[in-house]
Amino acid sequence: xxxxPTIGIETHIELNTxxxxxxxxxxxxxxxxxxxxxxxxxxxxxxLPVPNKKAIEFITLLAISTGCEITSxxxxxxxxxxxxxxxxxxxxxxxxxxxxxNGELEIVIDENKDYIQIERVHMEEDTGKSSxxxxxxxxSATSTALDFNRSGVPLxxxxxxxxxSSSKQAVAYIEELRQLxxxxxxxxxxxxxxxxxxxxxxxxxxxxxxxxxxxxxxxxMNSLRxxxxxxxxxxxxxxxxLEEGVEIVQETRHWDENKEVTSTMxxxxxxxxxxYFSDPDLPNMFLSEEFIKEVETLMPLLPKAQREELMTxxxxxxxxxxxxxxDDWIKKxxxxxxxxxxxxxxxxxxxxxxxxxxxxKANIEVLPEWFNDDYLSEIIELIKGNKxxxxxxxxxxxxxxxxxxxxxxxxxxxxxxxxxDSKKISEMINQIIQENQDIVDRxxxxxxxxxxxxxxxxxKQSNGSVNPGLAKELLLKxxxx
Amino acid sequence: xxxxNLSIREINxxxxxxxxxxxxxxxxxxENAANSEAALHAHLTLFEEENIKKATESxxxxxxxxxxxxxxxxxxxxxxxxxxxxxxxxxSSKMLxxxxxxxxxxxxxxxxEQNTLFTGKTxxxxxAMGSSTENSAFGLTKNPWNTDYVPGGSSGGSAxxxxxxxxxxxxxxxxxxxxxxxxxxxxxxxFKPTYGTVSRFGLVAFASSLDQIGPITKTVDDSRIIxxxxxxxxxRDATSVINNQLDIPSxxxxxxxxxxxxxxxxxxxxxxxxxxxxxxxxxxxxxxVKEISIxxxxxxxxxxxxxAPAECSANLARFDGVxxxxxxxxxxxxxxxxxxxxxxxxxxxxxxxxLGTYALSAGYYDEYYGKALLARKEMxxxxxxxxxxxxxxxxxxxxxxxxxxxxxxxxxxxxYMSDLCTIPANLAGLPAISIPTGLSKDELPLGVxxxxxPLSDNSLLDFSEIIENEVQFDGQPKGWL
Numbered sequence: 036x037x038x039x040p041t042i043g044i045e046t047h048i049e050l051n052t053x054x055x056x057x058x059x060x061x062x063x064x065x066x067x068x069x070x071x072x073x074x075x076x077x078x079x080x081x082x083l084p085v086p087n088k089k090a091i092e093f094i095t096l097l098a099i100s101t102g103c104e105i106t107s108x109x110x111x112x113x114x115x116x117x118x119x120x121x122x123x124x125x126x127x128x129x130x131x132x133x134x135x136x137n138g139e140l141e142i143v144i145d146e147n148k149d150y151i152q153i154e155r156v157h158m159e160e161d162t163g164k165s166s167x168x169x170x171x172x173x174x175s176a177t178s179t180a181l182d183f184n185r186s187g188v189p190l191x192x193x194x195x196x197x198x199x200s201s202s203k204q205a206v207a208y209i210e211e212l213r214q215l216x217x218x219x220x221x222x223x224x225x226x227x228x229x230x231x232x233x234x235x236x237x238x239x240x241x242x243x244x245x246x247x248x249x250x251x252x253x254x255x256m257n258s259l260r261x262x263x264x265x266x267x268x269x270x271x272x273x274x275x276x277l278e279e280g281v282e283i284v285q286e287t288r289h290w291d292e293n294k295e296v297t298s299t300m301x302x303x304x305x306x307x308x309x310x311y312f313s314d315p316d317l318p319n320m321f322l323s324e325e326f327i328k329e330v331e332t333l334m335p336l337l338p339k340a341q342r343e344e345l346m347t348x349x350x351x352x353x354x355x356x357x358x359x360x361x362d363d364w365i366k367k368x369x370x371x372x373x374x375x376x377x378x379x380x381x382x383x384x385x386x387x388x389x390x391x392x393x394x395x396k397a398n399i400e401v402l403p404e405w406f407n408d409d410y411l412s413e414i415i416e417l418i419k420g421n422k423x424x425x426x427x428x429x430x431x432x433x434x435x436x437x438x439x440x441x442x443x444x445x446x447x448x449x450x451x452x453x454x455x456d457s458k459k460i461s462e463m464i465n466q467i468i469q470e471n472q473d474i475v476d477r478x479x480x481x482x483x484x485x486x487x488x489x490x491x492x493x494x495k496q497s498n499g500s501v502n503p504g505l506a507k508e509l510l511l512k513x514x515x516x
Numbered sequence: 517x518x519x520x521n522l523s524i525r526e527i528n529x530x531x532x533x534x535x536x537x538x539x540x541x542x543x544x545x546x547e548n549a550a551n552s553e554a555a556l557h558a559h560l561t562l563f564e565e566e567n568i569k570k571a572t573e574s575x576x577x578x579x580x581x582x583x584x585x586x587x588x589x590x591x592x593x594x595x596x597x598x599x600x601x602x603x604x605x606x607x608s609s610k611m612l613x614x615x616x617x618x619x620x621x622x623x624x625x626x627x628x629e630q631n632t633l634f635t636g637k638t639x640x641x642x643x644a645m646g647s648s649t650e651n652s653a654f655g656l657t658k659n660p661w662n663t664d665y666v667p668g669g670s671s672g673g674s675a676x677x678x679x680x681x682x683x684x685x686x687x688x689x690x691x692x693x694x695x696x697x698x699x700x701x702x703x704x705x706x707f708k709p710t711y712g713t714v715s716r717f718g719l720v721a722f723a724s725s726l727d728q729i730g731p732i733t734k735t736v737d738d739s740r741i742i743x744x745x746x747x748x749x750x751x752r753d754a755t756s757v758i759n760n761q762l763d764i765p766s767x768x769x770x771x772x773x774x775x776x777x778x779x780x781x782x783x784x785x786x787x788x789x790x791x792x793x794x795x796x797x798x799x800x801x802x803x804x805v806k807e808i809s810i811x812x813x814x815x816x817x818x819x820x821x822x823x824a825p826a827e828c829s830a831n832l833a834r835f836d837g838v839x840x841x842x843x844x845x846x847x848x849x850x851x852x853x854x855x856x857x858x859x860x861x862x863x864x865x866x867x868x869x870x871l872g873t874y875a876l877s878a879g880y881y882d883e884y885y886g887k888a889l890l891a892r893k894e895m896x897x898x899x900x901x902x903x904x905x906x907x908x909x910x911x912x913x914x915x916x917x918x919x920x921x922x923x924x925x926x927x928x929x930x931x932y933m934s935d936l937c938t939i940p941a942n943l944a945g946l947p948a949i950s951i952p953t954g955l956s957k958d959e960l961p962l963g964v965x966x967x968x969x970p971l972s973d974n975s976l977l978d979f980s981e982i983i984e985n986e987v988q989f990d991g992q993p994k995g996w997l
Contacts, residue, residue, distance in 0.1 A: 080834070310878075
């Protein structure tokens with residue numbers, strides 16, 4: 036019996052507007068509770084919501100960029116449920132007329148493109164934050180502290196169709212969505228801050244079945260690691276259950292980060308009845324054609340197009356994907372270095388490999404002020420011109436990351452320019468041969484490996500300044516002769 | 517001469533001529549309140565002490581000839597579901613018996629700018645749900661014309677206050693007739709403006725798509741003065757509209773329609789006679805009068821009692837004991853919320869919350885709430901069509917004179933029927949006014965209602981003033997003055 040998993044993901048992205056969705060309270064990033072509140076976002080009697088135009092612009096950007104059909108007559112609905120951190124005990128959300136419907140997002144796994152179908156993109160307001168003491172759950176808490184700073188912060192929810200089949204695909208999808216929201220400049224995209232939070236609906240069914248299995252929802256994850264492990268765990272759990280003939284219960288489960296298991300949060304017998312109805316405080320909201328056109332003019336180059344552009348420089352799909360998901364300065368640096376060197380592989384490797392590696396090692400987050408964009412091109416050109424060795428290039432990079440200088444200056448100071456003069460190298464070789472006659476004899480009697488030893492001696496004697504390729508070539512000639 | 521019996525324009529003229537001081541009038545209305553309050557219980561709070569200083573400031577402005585506002589120094593009572601900063605807003609509910617508002621409603625801000633003097637907060641049916649002011653958690657209000665009778669509701673306290681001359685005018689709110697019906701029962705003018713012309717910001721919501729603040733006054737001109745002061749687009753209320761008034765004729769070139777469905781069974785002969793009396797006067801002045809049929813009006817009560825409760829079920833969800841107002845403890849947060857709502861709300865409020873929750877529930881939405889929305893749309897269309905033929909529609913305001921306290925409390929359906937004539941204007945968002953025209957054989961006031969198309973409030977007031985002048989109603993309840 037062969038089983039296949041099906042996964043759908045609901046993602047909430049916190050928009051980086053200055054103010055909240057329905058009031059003009061500042062969106063704040065602080066642990067100090069309840070400092071950015073007004074009658075509207077704490078649901079005082081008589082207070083009313085007024086939509087944030089910027090937030091609507093942001094969500095429209097996202098909907099357009101995921102290829103959604105735009106519902107121009109978007110209506111706000113009330114989603115009714117009681118929870119202490121939901122001040123009005125209803126959430127203003129969208130129901131049957133979301134801003135975006137039926138979109139698609141291109142994702143990349145290794146060297147392959149894949150497409151994730153988007154069911155809908157809609158906006159809603161965030162709730163406050165509850166801290167239950169005594170236990171993590173409201174049902175058994177001895178007390179609950181409430182912080183309403185987050186209450187009313189604009190959120191966009193993106194729901195995929197049930198088309199994802201592995202944790203790898205799920206992770207690639209979230210990575211793509213995160214990058215998209217950063218490039219659209221609608222979110223900081225910081226997972227550790229909960230800027231993106233996701234729920235995964237997972238079911239397992241027989242390979243040849245046309246129907247999906249009973250779905251289980253895993254709520255409120257905010258790291259790719261959790262997403263990946265929770266999905267893998269849940270697929271395994273459900274597969275095992277089905278193989279053993281145990282029925283899967285439709286329920287909401289919680290991913291336990293420490294134990295690395297999912298556990299039952301609440302079982303859902305039917306679906307909850309949220310009694311959605313059009314919010315009478317926000318009637319007749321619609322996106323005008325002019326508004327949509329205006330938003331379209333704000334559209335930046337999207338990750339998909341960035342990848343295509345990068346591939347025209349000669350990078351592979353996966354390389355382009357890694358670059359397009361890197362910080363902005365890295366993308367820009369690549370373009371610059373490539374423009375100057377026309378060498379995509381060297382540019383890519385030096386930037387994503389050596390430069391980022393050394394920065395990480397040295398704990399440098401931003402390039403020092405003196406670090407000119409041309410330096411990497413200079414280093415690459417020096418290597419290509421056989422002026423310096425790869426090893427020297429690394430030393431030069433280390434130096435200019437910490438000390439104000441230029442690659443050429445460092446090479447000169449540290450005497451790293453390579454000796455390319457055959458005559459001078461031959462003189463040195465002759466000296467080495469004289470000093471190591473025993474080794475030479477052993478090489479001649481068949482111990483080829485010892486050639487490397489002689490090259491090493493040569494490098495040592497020259498302080499690494501001879502061109503190792505040329506040196507080896509000349510040495511072999513000498514030995515044969 | 518008793519100044520509390522005068523109109524706003526007359527009082528302002530005395531102030532300007534320095535024949536009367538605002539502080540003298542202020543004392544006079546509180547003297548009236550002292551005489552009547554024990555018998556009527558029109559107010560939940562009286563502000564005499566707090567505002568004496570403001571009254572003397574008005575004195576100064578008039579004595580220096582610096583006053584610029586018709587409402588300067590005019591004592592006005594406010595229904596206790598409209599927020600005044602730093603004063604209690606109880607909505608006549610145990611739920612909010614100790615709730616103090618930290619902000620002013622937009623209408624209050626506007627009246628403060630005009631240097632109006634607030635006299636107090638008036639009693640109402642809990643959360644404005646009722647037609648008799650018998651549903652108050654703080655005791656019922658009596659009709660100033662005869663204390664055996666109700667003053668109407670839900671703005672019964674506001675009507676009783678003006679009726680007893682404990683204030684010169686009052687603000688009420690009207691969701692299904694809550695301004696016009698008590699005004700009619702108390703021999704006063706009650707005006708519900710076009711939906712959206714007066715900001716709802718700071719009015720505790722009952723049914724957001726129907727609620728509208730308006731004045732209860734002795735004369736049409738008083739209503740006009742207050743309406744022009746409190747209306748205007750408000751950036752804090754997304755349903756507010758730019759008050760671009762349409763100009764329709766109010767002289768005898770206008771055509772008047774008598775609504776057939778509101779002159780049939782269920783309407784008392786006395787109420788019909790008042791309409792006929794006004795029709796005769798208008799005809800004699802050369803107005804063209806015709807009978808108009810709007811069959812969907814017969815569905816008004818049914819439509820209203822689905823839409824209003826549905827909206828209120830969400831609007832009142834915020835009263836949960838978490839952030840403000842009554843809190844009744846429980847073992848868990850949910851139990852606390854349940855206990856609070858069980859104890860905080862009165863029977864009628866609970867009835868409507870349940871009704872609305874049911875109407876919005878999965879499986880019932882289409883059958884109830886959805887159908888009500890369709891019927892409401894049809895009513896709006898029918899009115900729009902009708903106003904192509906006629907300029908004003910006339911009907912009784914209420915099917916009968918005021919009823920006796922306790923007479924209908926055990927039969928909610930019968931109570932609901934008393935709003936038959938007033939509900940259509942709320943459903944269609946029309947401006948509507950009740951003008952007192954005569955007395956019943958029980959010596960209780962009767963009124964007629966006039967409606968016109970949306971945003972023709974000023975013309976409606978002009979036309980109503982013509983009726984008022986012709987009818988010469990002597991609007992003084994005996995015994996209090």
